[in-house]
Amino acid sequence: MNQVRDTIPASAAPAAVTHYENFPVVSWLCPPQLRAPIAAIYHFARTADDLADEGTDSPAQRIAALQAYGGDLQRLATEDEAAMLARTAWPHIFAPLAAQVQTWQLPKPLLADLLSAFEQDVRMTADQAHYADGAQLLDYCRRSANPIGRLLLHLYGVNNEKALQQSDAICTALQLINFWQDLSQDLPRGRHYLTNSDLARYQIARSAIKPEASALTPAVCSLLAELAAQSRSLMEQGAPLVHRLPGRMGWELRLVVQGGLCILGKIDAMQGRNLCQRVKVGKTDVPSMLWKACRM
Numbered sequence: 001m002n003q004v005r006d007t008i009p010a011s012a013a014p015a016a017v018t019h020y021e022n023f024p025v026v027s028w029l030c031p032p033q034l035r036a037p038i039a040a041i042y043h044f045a046r047t048a049d050d051l052a053d054e055g056t057d058s059p060a061q062r063i064a065a066l067q068a069y070g071g072d073l074q075r076l077a078t079e080d081e082a083a084m085l086a087r088t089a090w091p092h093i094f095a096p097l098a099a100q101v102q103t104w105q106l107p108k109p110l111l112a113d114l115l116s117a118f119e120q121d122v123r124m125t126a127d128q129a130h131y132a133d134g135a136q137l138l139d140y141c142r143r144s145a146n147p148i149g150r151l152l153l154h155l156y157g158v159n160n161e162k163a164l165q166q167s168d169a170i171c172t173a174l175q176l177i178n179f180w181q182d183l184s185q186d187l188p189r190g191r192h193y194l195t196n197s198d199l200a201r202y203q204i205a206r207s208a209i210k211p212e213a214s215a216l217t218p219a220v221c222s223l224l225a226e227l228a229a230q231s232r233s234l235m236e237q238g239a240p241l242v243h244r245l246p247g248r249m250g251w252e253l254r255l256v257v258q259g260g261l262c263i264l265g266k267i268d269a270m271q272g273r274n275l276c277q278r279v280k281v282g283k284t285d286v287p288s289m290l291w292k293a294c295r296m
Helices: 032-053 059-078 081-087 091-104 108-127 134-144 146-155 161-181 183-189 196-201 218-243 247-270 283-295
Strands: none
Touching: 032 059, 032 091, 032 108, 032 146, 059 081, 059 091, 059 108, 081 091, 108 134, 108 146, 134 146, 134 161, 146 161, 161 183, 161 218, 161 247, 196 218, 218 247, 247 283
16 A cells, blocks of 8 residues: 655654655655645554555454544544544544644545555555556555545645646556555565456466566567556656745645656666565655756
């Protein structure tokens, strides 16, 4: 359920935002008045991610917990807040979230989309299911990644359709980049983001996709290069959004975009070895990212 990790070293971001990888990097550039709503959204998503991923619960238990969590989200609008908080197992999450939903009129369907994606991930991993094609994978990204960008745009009062489309392109690109960044970790965990149709086009058996050097056939390397190129294209489609956003948010987004492009550059240089080794961005990459962000 993660997106680009290590886009900026943890020292550059508040501790609360370094753990939930699906959340865009939030640093000192974040305007003070937005830190409370962003933190509330973050903790909501982080807790849901933990319900889906952490601990030893069975898939059925994880799904039940996510559904209960989603039910509490829906009750924010239909029940007295005090009564709802008395009933929930997560009052430390929903108390601040309720305040920010009321203050900022946060769109709850976007929060619910995140939960549906978490639940889908649990089900597909448990069933060892595979995405049929790119359209199905992009629909997952629409719910797992795009809501974060749209929620941030909402907080900044940006709601024109072009900006929303560009935000979706950036968020989807970040999610896809993370898939190709984390192949060596996801495959042993039973998470498969290479689609059936892509493997079929290259005549690659799914059983041949392993985080091992012996699996790096020319066909596999070509497929991974194509997927990285598709992610780069999406990022470039969304990148002009940095010029449509005011002040600090525009600069924040520049760093997010450059972090994603930095990962893609490393994936390209590895020539398929990202199947066996996780790609990372380190402190030595930051000066180049900052320079490129300034030049955007």
